[in-house]
Amino acid sequence: MECITWFAPILPGKVEEWKAFDQSMSGPRREEHERSRKRMGVVREVASLMQTPQGDFVCLFHEGEDLTKAFQTLAASEDPFDVWFRENLVSLHGLTVEMLQGPPPAEVFFDYRGDAA
Structure with missing residues (x-):
């Protein structure tokens, strides 16, 4: 299992819109998000909100078997939810579909895992 943490800017003036977007995925769009x-x-x-003097950011953690494939799947999907999700990545964060087509947007340098036993 792979995991990655990364962050993306929340464009100026978009924090409330981002919060509504985020809440919709745990509310009315929960099943679509899960699928x-x-x-x-x-x-x-x-997804966590981080507010800094340099601006607002969403801090993200993703875990899955193949995160490169996961991002590529999202980038290529024509599913209406995925299209809606990508449109929000552009309008809220300034991210593009091209940014999702390669490996995840961060490189892991350190990954401590304590003894699970």
């Missing part, structure tokens, strides 16, 4: 992540092979996704 999307199953298609992608993502088993865990966490």
Whole structure:
């Protein structure tokens, strides 16, 4: 299982819109979101708001079997939810589909895992 943490800017003036987008995925669009992540092979996704003097950011954690494939699946999908999700990546974060077509947008340098036993 792979995991990655990364962050993306929330464009100026878009924090409330981002919060509504995020809440819709745990509310009225929950089932669509779950189906999307199953298609992608993502088993865990966490989004946190980080407000800094340099601006607002979403901090993300993704876990899945093959995260490169997961991002590529999202980039290529024509599923209406995935299209809607990508449109929000552009309008809220300035991310593009091209950014999803390669490996995840961050490189892991350190990954501590304590003894699970």
